[in-house]
Structure formats: C-alpha cells, structure tokens
Amino acid sequence: MTTKRFGALLQREWMQHQRGWWILMATPVVVLLLVAIFGDVEITLDAEDDTSVVRTPAAVLLAMGSLGGLAICNLALAWFSSLVQSPGLARRDLQDRSIEFWLSLPIGHAQSLGATLLTHLLLLPWLALLVGAAGGLLVSLAVVTKAWGLAAWFTLPWGALVAGLAAMLLRLAIGLVLATLWAAPLLLVVMAASAWLKRWGLPVVVAVVAATGFVLDRFFDWPIVAETLEIIMRSAGRAFIGADRDGPPHLAHVADAEGATQILRALPSWAVEDLGQALQTMLSPVFVVGLAVAAAGFALLVLRRSRGA
Amino acid sequence: MEPLIQAQGLTLRYGRKVAVDDVSFTIPKGRVVGLLGHNGAGKTTLMKALVGLLPSQGSLNVLGVDPARDRVALLERLAYIPDVAILPRWARVDELITLMSGLHPRFSADRARALIKRTSVSLADRVKSLSKGMVVQVHLALVAAIDAQVMILDEPTLGLDVLSRKAFYEMLIDEWCDGERSVLVSTHQVEEIESLLSDVIMLNEGKLVLSISLEEMDRRFVALSHDPAQAAAIAAAHPLLRYRVQGGSAALFDGPPPDSVQALGQRMRPSLVDLFVALTRAPEMNRTQG
C-alpha cells in the first residue's frame, strides 16, 4: 500500500469533514475573542490573611492564560468530539451506501480504517491545538490590550512565552497520542460494536460492561471493572498533562508578573518531567491488556468491512 | 490463453441460505458476457464473490488470483460497479476525480474529465445535487477512466434514459471491446443489450442454467414460428417454451426438432429474451451448459 494512496485516504477525510472541523476549531477562538473584547478579566485571590482580594492579573499571566487556555480547550474539544462521534464513524457511508463505492477501490481494509482513525483522533486534534494557539495569540492581544494597553502586549516576555508555549504544545501533542492509546480499548470496542450491531452497539457495550462489573463486584467481591475504568480514565487525563503527581507549578496564588514569569521559565523542564511520568505510567498491565483489547476491536472492524459494510 | 475468469464448483452462502449453488463457468479475454437472472437469482452475490467481497467455496480464479485473498491487487486491474449509483453524496465531482487519482493507480483524471464533459454534469457539482441518472453517468465515467482488464457491472444502466444508455453502449464498444478486455454485465434490459453481447450466463435460483456463446446459441436452439393450427403437433415435440409472436405462435426447442415438426413452421432466430424466459420459469430446472 503506497504512501500516495494513504495520503489520498487522509485527503478524503479532510474533504468530507473540513467544514465541521473549521467551525469546531474556530468557535472557541471567536467566543473568547468576543469575551475578551467585551468582558473583563479579574481574578479573586486568597490573600494570606484569609480575605479575598480582587486584582487584575499581570499581563504575562493574561497572555499565558489565553495562549495555553485556548490551545488546551481546542485540543480537548476536538478530541472529545471525535470520541463522541466514533460510533457513528464506524457506520459512516452506510446510509448513502457509498461504502460499496469505497469497497470497489483497491484499498486495504486496515489502511482505510487506520486512515480514518488517525485523522479524527490525532491529526484533527493536533490541528485544533495549533489553531487554538494561534487564536490564543489573537485573544491575548485583545485581553492584554484591554487590561493594560497595547504597549503592554509588545513588552511581554515573548522569548519565555514562546518557549513555554512550544513546550506545552509539544507536551500536549504527545500527550494526545498517549491518551488516545489509553482510551483505545474503550474506543475500538464501542466502534466495533457499532459496526456490527448498528444503533444497538453502544447500549449493548454499556449494558454488558455494567452487568459484568456488577456481577463481579457483588458476587465475587471483585470490583475490577470499575477499577479498570477508573485507571483508564485517570491515566488518559494524566497522559495529556499533569502526570506529575505534584502537579504543575501552582498558578493559583500568583497574580504578579514576577511570579508568573518564573513559572513560565520553569515550564519547559516541567513539561519534560511530566512527559516522563506519563510514559512511565504506560508500563502497567492495564495499559498492555488494553492495547490487546484495542487490537481485537480493530480486527473486528476490519472483519466487518471485509464482509461488505 | 489463460481465461480471465474461471469458476469451478462455486458455491456461495449467506448464513444458511445457499445463494449460488455449484456454478462453473469460464470467461476468456475479449468477451462481453451478459449475466441474466431474475431478482434474487444470485447475480449480485456472484459478482461480489468475483471481486473478493464474499468468501467462497469451490475454486475461483480472477485475473490469476483468488479474489478474497488478493482483493486489493485484483481491484487494481478490475473495475467494479456494484448496483445503482452509490457515489458519496457529500463529494463534488472534481473531488472524486482527485481522490480516485490518488487511490487508483490506473485511473486517468484527464480521461474522466473528458468523459464527464460529454454529459450535462459539471465538475463543480455536488453528488447530492445530481439526479439519479446523472450520478450513474458520473460513476460510469469514473470507471471508464480506469484502465482495467475486467469490468464487472451490476445493472449499470438502471435509471438512465435512452440517450444515456446508448452513450454507455457506445462507450462499452469503443473502450472495452479491443479483444484484450472482458466485460461481465448484468441487466434487465436483455433485448437492448443482446447485440452487444458475445456470451451469456443465465442463473436461476442460484443454479447455472446456461453458459454459452451467442454464436453457439444461434446454432443450438431452434425457434419455429407457426400457424396456431399446428399448435398440438408442435407441442408434442416438447418445446422449451411456446409463446406468441407478431402474427402467430412460436415454439423454442433445445436442439433441432424432428424434420416433420420443423416443416410445420418457419425457423427464426432464438431471441435471448425468449430463451431466458424458457429456461428460468420451468418448475423443474433445465440445467444445461454450453
């Protein structure tokens, strides 16, 4: 199977979904831009003496918030959107019967499914991440200018900001892959069930999992299902960001430029450490078994496609 | 010369139902084969097996490979239109051309564009805005732009008006009748397509009823038009079918009837339609092979 053909498969995804994707990626940016222009940003801080103080955060803090916030927001939105749509993705092309058209072309089943999954679960969220960062730049301009004037935006510590942002983007981009791998068993099992059982796929999976968990817990005192699900979800979340048990350098008590810039400079090294922790978590039986289950789900999808749907 | 398609004892099942039962035939190169059968006779199932979409029992060899095992390699040299217009509705025509250029190694975008220019469809049209007939025309144009050795078409003219059907038949002759390629086409428009065929395969309820060249068919089957008064004598010779033609009655025989009977009428050519009706509506299977 050549690269050219795989590239054409990716191109198909873009052609079919780009309109929805642009809306998905642009909406948070537009919304936040409007909020920035028409709203006010203030934070409530807990002072040492247990009273609350309302302050306008430092410019650099505003910039960090806009850039990082939008990037994460876009990424999460895109990824969750793909996750939620994945059962439908397994049954795409069935209603207009165009699946038969695709099946009449010389494309392997695995490559076809792989291209779809790759695009929706990785490529789109990555793109959303970049769009979010770019949008964040725009929002930061609006927010900082509103609070501190245009000059303040230009005098932001751009060196540190760019470095910090790049580190975060990289961490998130890789984290996305890891989180997707963690979620893969759930994702692919639901997709396979959707492909084979149509509308009943998701309900059946939920019912079976819930019933199994209940039985094992109640009658064998073995709450493995709930535990496994919890591990998966926690690990996936941590894989994105925050695998480090100590958590990211605390922004909660910081409102001044000095403290914020300090945190900013510490971000790159923190991101590396965080990634290391995330990778370490993957050395667990739950993860390995999960991958095996995911592979089985994928095989079932391939089988379904080879039978004509 | 290796035949392009070879089936031996082919049996196909859907669950417990046997859709195609012990069918054997050969398709050499340079042929246009009509696949005839009533709805549910197994035509679509057979075609699906030929392109590797169904597992099969028995032996099946298409362009030298086992379709189910080497589906992707086979589809590079075999063009398949499964049933009616099934093009993705979200796509624009030029997007489909771009995608096919990337996905199919033997697809010619220039050829596709030239063929579509001959229709009333424009490259910027979206499939969902096209009428059914126009979608079929686009699909046929896309497939005609593939340099394939075997074409398998499941009712390609469904939904096309007379002019479009004619354009399709012209394209079939001009593009695909070079003596090297073969076409397997199923259709209900038997009369219209008869002159384009070189061979015919008839299925009835999953079983092969006839697999014969049209030349052989002309020689083997005898149609006699006769006076209604001779009906009893004709019937006594056990024709396959008795029917009415303009100005009288007719009977169809497998093999020449005795001379005395032949003298009662006038020999006509056995039309494909009548032969098809004769062989596929008899309650007991008239299993013959060419």
Place this chain on the structure above:
Amino acid sequence: MQTWDHKLPIYQQLADQLAARLLDGDPAEGEALPSVRALASRYLINPLTVSRALQALGDEGLVETRRGLGIYVRPGARERLRSAERERFLNDEWPQLRARLRRLGIGPRQLNWEE
C-alpha cells in the same frame, strides 16, 4: 437504437445490410470496408458478431481479407449481389407478386413501367 428483428440471426441481418450498401456502391469495388471496430461502433454490435457478418460476406465471395490491410470489396461483388438478388426476386418474390396481381386483375398494360 437499432432493433434487430426476430427472423434471422443478428450477424446475418448485419451482413444483409452491408450487402445492400455494397449494392449501392458503398464502398466501391476494390475499396476497403470500415474496420470491425468502426462497424461495431456504428451499429452497436459486438465486434465478434461483426466478424461473423464479414465472414458470411466472405463466404459468399463478396469481400476478401487482405492480411494487415483490412477487408476489401472483391471486384465483381456488385454484379454477384445483383444477380443473387435477381434470382431471389424471380424465384421467391415474383411468383407471389404475380399471384397477387392476377388476384387483383391487373395485367401488364396497367402497370406503369416508365416511372
């Protein structure tokens, strides 16, 4: 689209049509007939059937195949066709026509030969 009648095999009907055109001098003697593919395209007939039709014409001595060049009308083909048509008319059609004329009471003098 051309519909072919039920009496004769399609290849025979095509052969007859080609012969009729030969009789009209299209193509002339010594000239080449259109290629098999051209004929197939024109009449919407499978090329194999066209070949059979040309074979039939060859069997009647009307055309000949020149290796690598095509199928050519043999000299004398028109005359041969004309005499074959003449035979057919005199043996098959004329007796029927004559019987009909007699039935209608039309004699040679009522027939307008000059037109």
